Amino acid sequence: MVHTCVVAGCRNRRTPGTGLSFYRFPRDPERKQRWIAAVNRQGWAPNDGSRLCSTHFISGKQVKNPRSPDYVPSVFTPLSLDMKEPNPPEVPDKQEARVEAANALLFLQCQGGSEPEEASPVKANVEGSGLLLTDDDDEESLSDDKDETFSQTSIVNFDDVFKALRRENRALRESVEKMSLSENCLRNDAEKVKFYTGLPNFFVLETVMLLLSPHMDAIRNAKLSKFQQLLLTLMRLRLDLRNQDLAYRFGVKVGTVVRTVNHVINIMSSTLVPTAVFWPSRAELRKNLPAALHSSCPDCAVIVDCFAVPCEGPVIKDNERGAAAAACNVLNYLIGVAPQGVVTFVSRGVLGNFSPRNLAQGSGFLCKLLPGDVVLASRDLDISDAVAARGARFDIAGCPEDGSSQRAEGSPPETLDVQAHVERVVSMVRQRYTMLTGPVERAFTTTAERTSNLSTFDKIVQVACALNNLCISAAPLE
Incomplete structure (x- = not known):
């Protein structure tokens, strides 16, 4: 059945090919x-x-x-x-009437006093019709020419606008890329890499990324890429930014920042630290021994010292217990530095009052010593007996060889050199990763894993020392 639209004046019918419903x-x-x-x-x-x-x-x-x-x-x-139905063609009589009317109008204008040449609106005969163009027809023709010219100009203008918008879009993309914290943003900017990560250049950062990448697949459906996870963690260590700040910078929630930092720190502790913080062999130590120790201490294996990091938390204001409470708000670490200026050992942190002897015995430091090694320090750390039990010797730089704790008068300046050496390395690590300056958040001081007996902040200290060893800025003893 053929259907026809019921609307008055609508002639649409259902026929093949119309596409109407x-x-x-x-x-x-x-x-x-x-x-x-x-x-x-x-x-x-x-x-x-x-x-x-x-x-x-x-x-x-x-x-x-x-x-x-x-x-x-x-x-x-x-x-x-x-x-629509086409208009009926004009009758020839009507065409002749229009011609006569146009000629009559021309005659009246000439009689009005204007010269025929100036008053004549005739420009051309209409081809095939015999009609004359009047002023109105001429103006209409000029208007059509103007419209055509305006249309062409508009097309050219739109093309220019399009090109300008493309240039602006490209500039905005480049500006956003420079402001974003992405891999491409840091690739060719060593100063930005150093500022955000503490590493000297992008090549070192990329090397760390290649080392950690195979172990960073545990977080599935992560909103951050592997590179962003590493960058966020390094910015946390380097600039000591708060979790909320990092959440704003990377467009994630605070919980995502906390999980990312803990996850990447654990991976770096198990992968990067054993690679970058290690005890060198005796042959390697003697081969690269600085000239300052060639004559005075050729068997020096390590220079040790202790440093402390304050913790967050209220301190009791009581006069009698104020000092003890303040001491309990400090994490203490034993650090070993090679004469070449790299960190070779970092102990776990001990909160509050501690004994360097117990810390050295409980951290595995003594197990690394070989008979004949010399452990050098700038002050007495009460570990000489424990070191001697391993067949090694503990010396205080500038003190007489009889073992007395008093430094000899007129002793060589290596005492100050050794002390400055360790302080320089510790200061370098802290300046590079300001999170180590404290105060430490309480959430980082709790033991993270029972197997390693290390807190999250213990791992952070070891990771910071490992990253410092990767930098081309070691402080050799001179």
């Missing part, structure tokens, strides 16, 4: 009445064969959602040009 009137009485009112045919009611074509809907089809504008047909415009 035809809809029957809805069954819902209220909606059906609204459709009848929209068709606006007085005294007319639809039957089962009545259809409405899709051209009377805004989107080209009916929609059954009452909130949609196409729930009821609303497009009832005049018929399109291709559907």
Whole structure:
């Protein structure tokens, strides 16, 4: 059955190739009445064969959602040009009448006193019709030329605007790339790498990334890439930024920052620290021994000292217990530095009052000594007996060889050199990774793993020393 649209004046019919849709009137009485009112045919009611074509809907089809504008047909415009009947051709008599009227108008203008040449609006005969162009026709022609010229100019202007927008978009992308904390942002900027990570250049950072990357697959569906996880952790150590600050910078939640830092620190502690913080062989030590120790201490294996990091937490103000409470708010570490200026040993931290002897015995420091090794220090650390039990010797720089604790008068300046050597290395690590200056957050002081007996901050100290060893800024004893 061939359906025809029921709208007055609409001649659309269901024929192959038209692409139109035809809809029957809805069954819902209220909606059906609204459709009848929209068709606006007085005294007319639809039957089962009545259809409405899709051209009377805004989107080209009916929609059954009452909130949609196409729930009821609303497009009832005049018929399109291709559907209108063509205008009947002008009768030849009318064409002749127009010619006579134009000539009469020309004659009247010439009689008004203006010269024929100036007053004559005639520019050309209309080809094949004999009609003359009047001023209005000429102005219309010029207007068409102007419109064409304006259209061409507009196209050229839009092309220029498009090019300008592309240049602006490219500049904005480059600006955002420079401001973002991404791999491409740091690749060619050594100063930015040094500022955010403490490492000397991107090559060292990339080497650390290659070492850690195979072990960073534990966090699935992570919002941060592996590089961003490493960068966030290094920024935490380097700049001691708060978790909320890092969450804003990387567009994640605070919990994500905490989990990322703990996860990457654990990986670096188990992977990077054994690679970068190690006890060198005796042959390697003697081969690279600084000239300052060649004559005075050729068997020097390590220079030891202790350093402390304050912790967060309230300190009791009581006069009698104030000093003891302050001492309990400090983490103490035993550090071993090779004469070449690299850290070769870091103990776990001990909170509060401690004994260097117990710390050396409990941290595994004594197990690394060989018979004949010399352990050098700038002050008495009460570990000489424990060192001697391993067949090694503990010396205080500048003190007599009889073992007395008093330094000899006129002793060589290596005492100050040794003390400055250790202090320089510790200070270098702290300046490079300001998180080690404290105060340490309480969350980092709890033991993270029972197997290693190390707290998260113990791992952070070891990781900072390992990263410092990777830098081309060791402080050899001179």
